[in-house]
Amino acid sequence: MAFSVIGLQLVSALVSATFLFLMASGLSLIFGVCRVLNLAHGSFFMLGAFLAYSVTQVVSSSLETFWLALLLVPLATALLGALLEIVLIRRFYGANLLVQLMPMVALIYIISDFSRFVWGVSPGSVPVLGLFGTVSILDLTFPAYYFVVVLASMVVAAGLWFLITRTRWGILVRAASQDREMSAACGVNQTRLFTMVYALATGLAGLAGVLAVPISGASLEMDMTTVVNAFVVVVVGGMGSVLGSMLAAILIGLVNAFGILVLPQFEMTFVYALMALVLIVRPTGLFGRG
Template sequence: MGFFIVQVLTGLSSAAAVFLVASGLSIIFGVTRVVNFAHGSFYMLGAFFAYTFTSHLTSVVGFWVAMLLSAIAVGLIGVVVEILILRRVYQAPELFQLVATFGVILVIQDLALLVWGAEDLLGPLAPGLDSTVNIFGTLLPEYDLALIALSLIVLVALWFLFNRTRWGCLVRAATEDREMVGALGVNQTWLFTGTFFLGSLLAGLGGAAQLPKGGASLLMDFEILAAIFVVVVVGGMGSILGAYLAAVLIFEFNAFGILILPESTLVLMFLLMAIVLILRPWGLLGKPEAPGQLGQVGPPELPYQSASRPLRIIGILFVCFLFSLPAFADDFTLVLAIEMLIMSLFAASLHFAMGPGGMVSFGHAAFFGGGAYAAALLVSHANAPMEVAMLFAPLMSGVLALIVGWFCVRLSGVYLAMLTMAFAQVAWSIVFQWDAATGGDDGILGIWPSAWASDRMAYYYLTLIASVGGILILRHVLFTPFGYAMRAVRDSAVRSESIGIRVSRQKWLAFAFSGFMAGIAGGLFVFSKGSVFPDEMAIPRSFDALIMVLLGGVKTLWGPVTGASVFTWLHDEISRFEYWRLLLGTLIIAIVLAFPQGIAGFFGNWWHRLRNKGI
């Protein structure tokens, strides 16, 4: 009896901090449509601030005021980020802002290291709540009850804010219809800023609130990211109560699930999410997304044209340059070029689904890593030669994308994106934890190319042909009826249905094709590194691909290649410096502000203007 009650309460308290952070993410997305990747960083900052404030201010203002102050401090940092960076790119193409928030993650990581040092910081116990209560013979920490209470207070306070205050009503109105609020004469700028303050404050509060349960560490930012995304999606985007229910559901499920299947941690959470979303695609309390809610901001894409003669010549010259590279480049330049080519193909495959296909994937690494693992498993278990494994990689990625896509293409916009991320996390956690089959975190080693390709130059040519070929095939498909139908479905689903295009099937096959092509990149990758690890399926790898596509420019066909090359090269150059994350993050933010259409988008527009002037 006591055991049961304590287990329930433990689940509720574990849900509390995650709920606080997730509700902030949900509010920010609901109003501003910014998918804030840096939300985990705000959570981490909340913990660090709370550590500093409670150790210096508890005697002055008391423990709880110190906690609240740290949440407010994080809220203010959110305001700074919004005013300095995001406000300038609201008009950029959809999701472009998340590149900026990715830059913010990198900057915050290094700043936190500079300020608070490398060592994990153990949080203080809450004064007056540092003991346990006895529930029918089982002990429960008092602070667990405080956390449960705090989450309920915040839940009620948010309800009051959104239903009983003018500001809250405006925020709700903005969530439902952004133009309307603008039309009502509300200062949208400050509404957004206020929302960012509230959302960041909640993230900070979550970080502060978990401090007495654990501490503050530099790894907290990415660790909570998957959990809060899952909570927001399961609860329903924009629904605070939904987020609460989802958090409770997930952590109770976990608290009792580990009694029966102790090894099922992680997988359980994502499985629960998949089940909820199959039954209720918009989450527990979410509303169906209005079409185009991701906001097709910016001018519509121009019709595709064959490359003009000068562009064609430039392209051919560039490929010639790549073919002659081994003649004058050193060995490492080839290594770097191999990686740039592979990443270009990977980014191009994501762009295919994301740009012309209109299906944003936050989990494309599942197909990249899936291909890499398929090849590696075939080599290590069946002793297959490289050539066979490389063909097998895209096939398995394609099959995986068919399965994932079957669930995902019924959704659209951010729901689809989040669901892809959840499936990628399922794939990742299976690979990471099922070490009997996959080697787990120890990965699969010794996956080297066949003799003829083991020389670096030979492998470079193999990669060059496969990557350039793959990219050209992706480009070619966009010009074929299949690619047109995919774009048609993105432009107008109702029109497509009424001329006989099977919308879901078209999206499904396009998604699978994109996964197939990512698998080629994965196969090339594993033989270039000689080994594969779960990292290749993890969230940061998916983010890399997203950043590459958006950085290059989602509305241009050469954007992903440009983005991938620039990002890979920058990463390699900058990582020589000690505080390279600070530098890279700042640089990414600068690029975002300078080229809101992406790098290739910017130069594409410039090229267009040049040609239209008849020069």
């Protein structure tokens, strides 16, 4: 196998991993702290994509508008996330897992119907991919935008790491995820903390949606595909671990990019085989707690 082919698949793996990470980190954070499985995570991703589409439709399909959307849309999805947490999600904390799934499934349908009502059935496009130009790697021209995405997710990863390990807020988050009762007993305002975590995670999903829209467009069916992939990453990385999500995302990106070189006709199996393997060896995921 040519060296250049391996190099290119490495870059591709990294690009695929960034989207998986942006989605999985939020999903994992919510599970770790709030102890609910945020199945509606993909819906916030879809909303982010559609909102970015609307911003560029209303203003223009220019780079400046896209940057504006990148700034504003995650704030909007975070706000919506906070609102939904206060109105709906928080009433199901501590409930049976199956009961928790009900409001999530309801949210998926509500957001999907809302999007159909607002944006119609035709997919939307934000054609800014070409405006970023290209970068030559080996004998291939790679779209420069992909490196913007990789860079953005590195910034997010570093920011999350700093937030969780180096700030007082992060200490509270870790405390709550390790022992909720004890942290409550110590006087941590859990109600507000949970709202903030949910808002942060849904903001990340919105950010992923904006970053994805130049590459894949915005469409009504993108919510489910995305949340299923993110869920696999969280399971492999370990529920509740942001570091686990990052490593799992990279691992899955690599397995996929090189798997298709060896057995291209079996793409769907690689990722799930990896998940099964991890679950057999470490049932709690790579970085999960028992």
